[in-house]
Amino acid sequence: MGQLTDTLSKYWEKIQGSLFSWLEEELDPLTEKQQQLVSILEVVRIEDFLPCYYGCEGRPQKTRSAIARSFVVKMVYNLDTTTFLIDRLKSDKSLRRICGWESLPELPSEATFSRAFTEFAQTGLPQSAHEALILKTLKNEIVLHNSRDSTAIEARERPQTKTKDKAIQNSEDRDRGLELKKKGRPKKGQERAKPEPTRIDRQKTMTLEEMLADLPTACDKGAKKDSKGNTMYWTGYKLHLDTIDGGIPVSAIVTSASVHDSQVAIPLATLTATRIVNCYDLMDAAYDIPGIIAYSQSLGHRPLIDKNPRADKQLKKDLEEESLARRTLNLVFPEALRYNERTAAERTNSRLKDEFGL
Numbered sequence: 001m002g003q004l005t006d007t008l009s010k011y012w013e014k015i016q017g018s019l020f021s022w023l024e025e026e027l028d029p030l031t032e033k034q035q036q037l038v039s040i041l042e043v044v045r046i047e048d049f050l051p052c053y054y055g056c057e058g059r060p061q062k063t064r065s066a067i068a069r070s071f072v073v074k075m076v077y078n079l080d081t082t083t084f085l086i087d088r089l090k091s092d093k094s095l096r097r098i099c100g101w102e103s104l105p106e107l108p109s110e111a112t113f114s115r116a117f118t119e120f121a122q123t124g125l126p127q128s129a130h131e132a133l134i135l136k137t138l139k140n141e142i143v144l145h146n147s148r149d150s151t152a153i154e155a156r157e158r159p160q161t162k163t164k165d166k167a168i169q170n171s172e173d174r175d176r177g178l179e180l181k182k183k184g185r186p187k188k189g190q191e192r193a194k195p196e197p198t199r200i201d202r203q204k205t206m207t208l209e210e211m212l213a214d215l216p217t218a219c220d221k222g223a224k225k226d227s228k229g230n231t232m233y234w235t236g237y238k239l240h241l242d243t244i245d246g247g248i249p250v251s252a253i254v255t256s257a258s259v260h261d262s263q264v265a266i267p268l269a270t271l272t273a274t275r276i277v278n279c280y281d282l283m284d285a286a287y288d289i290p291g292i293i294a295y296s297q298s299l300g301h302r303p304l305i306d307k308n309p310r311a312d313k314q315l316k317k318d319l320e321e322e323s324l325a326r327r328t329l330n331l332v333f334p335e336a337l338r339y340n341e342r343t344a345a346e347r348t349n350s351r352l353k354d355e356f357g358l
Contacts, residue, residue: 013108030094037076039096041069049128063108066100068125073099078357080114127252134250134275143244143278145338146301147345148268151259152224153228153254153358155236160218200291203266208274211267215255224255239358240264243345244270249352250275261286266295274301280304282342304339 030038047065073095074085089107101107108116120126203211223233238259238327242251251272253264272278281296285308296303302336309316326332354358 001103020277033077034094034098037073037095040076041072041098044072044124044129044133046072046125046129049125049132051123063106063112064116067108067113069099070113070122071117071120075356078355080357082110086110086113129250131275138244138248138250138276141276145245145280145282145341145344146250146272146276146278147243147282147342148241148265149243149284149345149349150224150234150238150240150264151349151353151358152222152234152257153237153239154234155219157219157236159220159235198291199263200266200289200303204291204295208267208270211270212253215253215264215267217254218256220256220258222259239352240268240350241345241348242268243348244276244278245341245344247344247348247351249348262289262292265289265292269295269299280338282339282345284342299310304335306339 046068050064050068060174070085070089072078073089074082077085077088079085079088086107089099089101090104096104096107114134118229199214203213206214219236221233221235223231224238225231234257236257237257238257240253240255240261241249243249251268253268253271255264261284269281279302281301281303283292283303283305285306288305288308293303293305307315307319309319349358
């Protein structure tokens with residue numbers, strides 16, 4: 001990661017040495033939080049990814065650029081709602097000018113912010129800016145560890161009523177290694193119907209766009225075990241992230257809260273493979289599925305996945321005894337040391353929530 005560190009250092013020297021000095025001549029002395037915001041805006045350059053509005057109806061390009069930078073402010077300042085964002089912009093002259101508005105009357109209404117947010121979401125503005133930044137900084141890097149994990153995103157909207165097809169539910173259960181109940185033997189002369197291919201089986205022949213379109217994205221209810229084994233429940237969505245060494249998220253996919261982690265592993269791996277070159281894929285027991293392991297290997301990676309005994313009591317007992325024996329002998333394999341790097345994903349998830357209002 002030496003080249004990445006050098007690149008970030010050059011960005012910081014440029015921002016600190018010239019941009020901060022110029023801004024402080026134009027504005028009041030910058031606070032620490034404002035300096036962080038200016039650094040992020042300068043590195044991301046989100047306005048460069050806006051479509052050209054010249055010659056079109058509606059507000060000019062400058063307003064859309066300012067609104068886009070304002071949504072970065074919302075994340076950096078961890079503001080819960082657009083209403084809080086607008087109030088902050090009204091009361092903070094320096095912050096307003098950093099976004100691009102010279103005077104208070106130029107500040108758009110909340111409805112305009114809402115329409116712009118919908119437009120940015122539909123055109124994939126955040127994804128485009130993030131992808132360009134990753135490709136620019138990691139283009140010539142070989143990354144050791146890529147940690148795959150998901151985290152809950154709570155939402156205040158009403159969950160949609162589930163109408164999941166039974167065949168789809170059965171295929172997801174088979175992906176996770178759950179045994180389906182048999183409904184008796186077929187009649188004489190009849191053959192048992194072959195089960196529908198699982199989502200992971202279908203993903204092997206799909207393009208990335210088809211895989212993403214096949215994943216549920218509506219708001220619903222989800223459940224997930226935390227690191228201590230406790231089950232947490234929430235209403236909303238689930239963010240699936242690939243995070244590399246240093247806590248840098250390189251790929252992200254948002255699904256319904258009820259989507260199992262294993263269903264997003266292959267599309268997430270496919271997306272990440274277009275952006276970086278990595279050696280190891282680190283995943284927890286939720287991803288311990290032959291199809292995921294084989295796909296990781298097909299990309300030239302070494303998958304390190306925590307073993308999932310599921311309903312196999314003997315295997316669970318064997319794993320516990322092996323773990324006890326290793327601790328007793330103080331025996332640590334290299335793969336175990338590498339797997340410990342997966343905590344980068346957990347730290348990134350926590351930081352996104354604590355500092356950027358995920």
